[in-house]
Amino acid sequence: MRDYVIRRVLGMIPLILIVMIVAFAIFSLVPNPFAALIENPRIKKADIERLIKAWGFDLPWYLRFFKWFSGVIKGDWGPSLLYPGSSARDVIARALPVTIRVMGIEFLLSLLIALPIGIISAVKQYSVTDYVVTVFSFLGMSMPTFWFGLMMMMLFSVFLKRPSGAPLLPAGGIMTPGLEEAPFWTRFVDQLQYLVMPVLVLAFSSVGSWTRYMRSSMLEVVRQDYIRTARAKGVPERLVINKHALRNALIPIVTLVALSVPGIVGGASITEKIFNIPGMGSLIIAAETKSDYPTAMVGLMLTSVLVIVFNLIADIVYAWVDPRIKYS
Amino acid sequence: MATRLVEVQNLKKWFPVKGGVFSTTVASVKAVDGIDFFINQGETLSLVGESGSGKTTAGRTVLKLLQPTAGKIVYKGKDITKLTPNQMRPLRRNMQIMFQDPYGSLNPRMPVGDIIQEPLDVHNVGLRRERRKAVTAMMETVGLRPEYEKRYPHEFSGGQRQRIGIARALILNPELLVLDEPISALDVSIQSQIINLLQELQQRLNLTYLFIAHDLAVVRHMSDRVAVMYLGKVVETAENDELFDHPLHPYTQALLSAVPVPDPEVKRERIILQGDVPSPVNPPSGCHFRTRCPYAMPVCKEQEPAAVEVSPGHTVSCHLLTKK
């Protein structure tokens, strides 16, 4: 097991490097942001050239990559072009908590709803309940989030109004401006209202797929021989499901949960954009469309590294919950 | 004197076990660990053993479907051990294999006519039209209705599928046929049909069989000579009746006595072996059988017993016989 972990950690290094190089190579094809400044007559040509040189845009992309990468290793993540005056690190640090709050709540909520429903659906396979659950899971999985987001917005912010005439739920953002100094509960209630729509939109689709995963994992397990053995020794049906079947059915689910954790940090680009949430997803997209490659690359690197790390964690967790697996 | 078709000398097949930080080979599964045997033209040699004895690996290594780790395979006087897959290809016409699993051994997406014809296509035998004729004839030979050639394997029963497997193996007119547990997955009443077919074909086509099996009653019915394997080693080889009437190795004796007999009147003295077969990754030192042997002596732990020919054609590897 220890050897296995060491081997995997060593294996992660080239993987992260490949990911970085591929990402950087693609980003480097995006036009040089300073070239556009030439159109601006008020900026001196020499200044532009100085900027280009300072940023390394006179170098071929692979050399620029080394320059950038050695900086990253030294802890210098570079300045942000999108938010002049801030470093890429500060920009990311501002977006991260916003995303974690939305995605974390969504993640826990989806699991809490989906797993029990998936189990019930599997245990009552072919029942009316199962059909209803199945249809709803597919609705969730097939729903384009951007459309669902807009529809929700139409419903809760355009059609449904409070008595005061204000929309029932705020259409976008994360909090009402001016409430920064308000008492905790006021802020809490205020921010909660901003969370409702994005969380619901995201949860609808992930509840759909988690339910399907749980259901099929459970279905796979309940037809195993050892479930028959449990019944043959007189285990009550409730325990057959909740003890004998569930322990086994959760093994692949736990792995999937571990693999999904990086999503909490990476954010959901489109939903964040629709609801105007200043999180990681919308930040990375904004950064790359504005050629703010330090910010975009740091954001990407963070999420990629997390994906790779959680891949390893998923495997370790798998070995931990399944006594049959011993990595040697 | 019969001609030797195949001779195997000190054949070994080890499978690496990877481990450690750099995924190096840390141990080996010694599936076949130095065996010798020969097969004469036209006879049936049975390889008998329990699971983990290495009999299936031995059969596949003889055909070079697995590359041997060490030792020598001589086919008709020619050393084929070092031949590359490309050099082996023409020889494959002469040596074929038939498998245990009637479900897994036929490609479910191929009509049976194509399955039987494939060896001819691979070796470019004859014209297209002639190949189809050969397929029809072969289907009749093994007792299948030729009009079924367009059907898919799942439309056939287990016994019929094994007939398809025989047809595929025989269409190139091989000399040697490795039968890897060909009947053990079949129903009792179907087993005898396939046994009869195999015996009839052997006589008609002068085939040589390497019969790999664990069912000793079938082995007794089918074979000319029998080699008993235990944990990667051949422990005893003899003519059929000689082995069953006078087993000398303690393992052979235990194995034979463990076979249930379909006659409630027969009450036999039974040798019940204790424990399980040890792991082939780490077999016991000296004689591999010593951990379960009722007669184990100190020497068995220290020294591997050599094969001794106790009577013509009857060889045994046991210290009990060399001690005197």
Added chain:
Amino acid sequence: MDNREVLVDVKNLRTFFYTEDGVVPAVDGLDLTIHRGEIVGLVGESGCGKSVTALSIMRLIPNPPGKIISGEIIFHGENLLKKSEEEMRLIRGDKISMIFQEPMTSLNPVFTVGDQISEAITLHQKTDEAEARKRTVEMLHLVGIPEPERRYRQYPHELSGGMRQRVMIAMALSSNPDLLISDEATTALDVTIQAQILDLMRGLQKKLGMAILIITHNLAVVAEMAETIAIAYAGKIVENASAREIFKSPRHPYTYGLLQSIPKFAERRTNEPLPAIEGMVPSPYHMPNGCRFNPRCPFATEKCRAEEPELVELTPGHLVRCFHPIEP
């Protein structure tokens, strides 16, 4: 003839499976009697309904697609088919136990073998945990597992096939059942391990006195174990007699053919072909009219093709379902 008390009396059992491709009459009018402390062999080829009979006695037929259509299973004077699910649960693993073919897949991979046995004990006996544990170790010892204390903590995958089957037996016998059903329990094992397990079962039967129903396709195994043998073909019993009678003077052409067709281990080699039964087991979707064996029977007449024979007692204790039984 047999003066012992009848333990189980299966009368005219019908268990059908409703599949997409049609109805499979897996068991179609099967009768079977087991006396107290008797070893009965139920022998047949695949698809003859022998395993479905066992699962029907346990009331473990998966529904859907399976269903017990009619018949009676009298156990201790009561019809098991009339019992509620909860009453049946209390019988399973207590008065009737079962062991299966694949000891690997029949044990739950995520619980230790000790946990699985002591679960069976606590389900049916009023014991505390320490008592159950003590009893589990005793059972492991009883079935010949060395170092029972250590084995208690091991998982099924850490044991060999033979050891796992011993664990299954320990679990099945932990509450001293009146009937043990062994469904091909030694089929997957090697000959020398099979001999160990058969030896163990024989010994335990003498010691504990339970009746055993041995279900197998292997005539040699029942010859060694059973006092009474029932031969099943296509969902019905075709012959039922003492082991001695079955092997010495089989009366049904199928039994006769089966016995003839198996190679004899104790006989010297001849080059004669085996007297094989021609044809194959009928498809469950298309059972032949009349006697189900008629298409393969060398003695079949018009009557056999038109009418179905009844199971009749030809000589005391020897029941045969045939219009033209073989004369002894």
Added chain:
Amino acid sequence: MAEQAVAAEKKKRSSDDYSYVGMVFHRLTRHKLAMAGAVMLILMMLFVFVGPLVWRADPNEQIPGLEGMFNPPSQAHPLGTDDYGRDVLARMFFGGRISLFIGFISAVSATLIGAFIGLLAGYYGGWADNLLMRFTDAMLSIPTFPLLIALASVMGKGMWQIIMVIVVFGWMSDARLVRGLALSLKEQEYVEAARAIGASANRIMWRHLFPNTLAVLIVSTTIGIGSSIIYEASISFLGFGIQAPLASWGNMLQNAQQFIWNAPRLIVYPGLAIFITVLGFNFFGDGLRDAIDPKLKL
């Protein structure tokens, strides 16, 4: 007597003798959700491909002036007009064609590329497997969406570029799937049998392994079409996809987003069309998966 036997033989050929395709089809027709999906897809196809023959309007013709904009549904414009005064129904037809075309081509290409890589990795194993799978892992650990956008903005915004982008990030799951299948299939005895008759690696891969992954690949492609349509729509929605005046369901939605307050119905149509299409592919694909899964058969 002989005739009877022939008749009996014919009768016997009912359920046992389905060809594989026939059997899958048979089970599919009994799968309620798959049939619902099929109906949805057929209706969508009719809408997109037959619709323009019935309702002949130019999707790009603009009605100038304020009175042409945001017309409610009327006889002249069954779904009304958009911000440029274009006929929304006609734009729905043509947008649908583009969305379906992109979805289909990119899903099929991604599956084929994935299958090829997976087959090579699975069959050869060893270092080839290691190399290909590490590359697949790397591709999988890159967050798709940001790179999709970057690639789209680099490669231009035409239809074929969008297809390329979706394929580049869409083949990995199929590669993993096929590799896993190939690993287990090559342990099957019929592959060993093919080696025993001297078949070449190419023959084994394409005659023995590939046909046996086909059923799974068709399922994966079916579901893949749905997700490709969503990808296209998302990219277009963010403004990096199909560009106006060419219509796609995605960019119609992007356009409509600005007018959520004055013409909310413009949001409803394209989104609903995407939703129904994707749902149709998901239902149908899932039914197909059940139909080819022998484990569900008794």
